[in-house]
Amino acid sequence: MLRLVLRARAIVRDATKPLVEAVIGGLVVVLLRVTRHFDAERTAGAFARITRAVGPYLPEHKIGRANLKAAFPDKSDAEIEAILLGVWENLGRVGAEVAHLDHVWDLDPAHPERSRIELAPGTAEIFGKLHDDGKGALIFASHLANWELPALAAPAYGLESAVLFRRPNIAAADRAIQKIRAVNMGTMIATTPDAPLRLARALEDGVHVGMLVDQHFGRGVDVTFFGRKAKANPLLARLARQIEVPIHGVRIIRLPGYRFRAELSPEVVPVRDAAGRIDVAATMQAVTSVIEGWVREHPEQWLWLHRRWR
Structure with a gap:
């Protein structure tokens, strides 16, 4: 029974993957086009605030924390978290700046x-x-x-x-x-x-x-x-x-x-x-x-x- 359930899930995943990718791709295209109509600096700042707020709730935040603790064992937890927030902020800015690469x-x-x-x-x-x-x-x-x-x-x-x-x-x-x-x-x-x-x-x-x-x-x-x-x-x-x-x-x-x-x-x-x-x-x-x-x-x-x- 378990094998049947897993097989059914795989079939559904494979069948819906093209649709999901099409939707995500469409959203990326729309976001890039819309972003190009706004001031690059202000948009980068807005994106940075969003990723700084949302990032700590994502699984990648734990990966980043573990990496930083291993790389900088002498830094305090507060210092590690401050660096991570900066990482998320930078990532948001990069996302916004991609739309303006042709003139940045x-x-x-x-x-x-x-x-x-x-x-x-x-x-x-x-x-x-x-x-x-x-x-x-x-x-x-x-x-x-x-x-x-x-x-x-x-x-x-x-x-x-x-x-x-x-x-x-x-x-x-x-x-x-x-x-x-x-x-x-x-x-x-x-x-x-x-x-x-x-x-x-x-x-x-x-x-x-x-x-x-x-x-x-x-x-x-x-x-x-x-x-x-x-x-x-x-x-x-x-x-x-x-x-x-x-x-x-x-x-x-x-x-x-x-x-x-x-x-x-x-x-x-x-x-x-x-x-x-x-x-x-x-x-x-x-x-x-x-x-x-x-x-x-x-x-x-x-x-x-x-x-x-x-």
């Missing part, structure tokens, strides 16, 4: 005080070097502040770029988001089986390839993140082994007053084995250590709500 990058080097984006010291020089060296580069990022914005930086500086991304599971939402992204994010490459080949070809052609590297990857290499073992996607280091190009990290820091600071890290030198080849696991550890340093500086702006450690 506002940087006037001649008048930085009037710009929404400012550059960290040394970043403009690194951008210039990447622009003029005649070769591609590997650029890694993390789910910090608004993690969509780094993809806007390269086109803004005239760098030919390609960005690896994961498609949303819901087709309607995917189409709506891609339409916004397509304006000024360079070439978008989905995480399909042929993605590594496409990325390698892009690097050979002098394209600057960007990817997020801070999530759990079950078939990944072992790294240490906040003192705990985690799995990292080795794709970036494998590409570097195949095509030797500079490796840099890029992060966006959220500032008060609806402003952001963009920062390119110094070149991350890949680790090599005794034969002189790039050591994939050790190089991913070097990249992960950079990201850990970023997160320690602004823990309330990183996405603690996923299970980074398994």
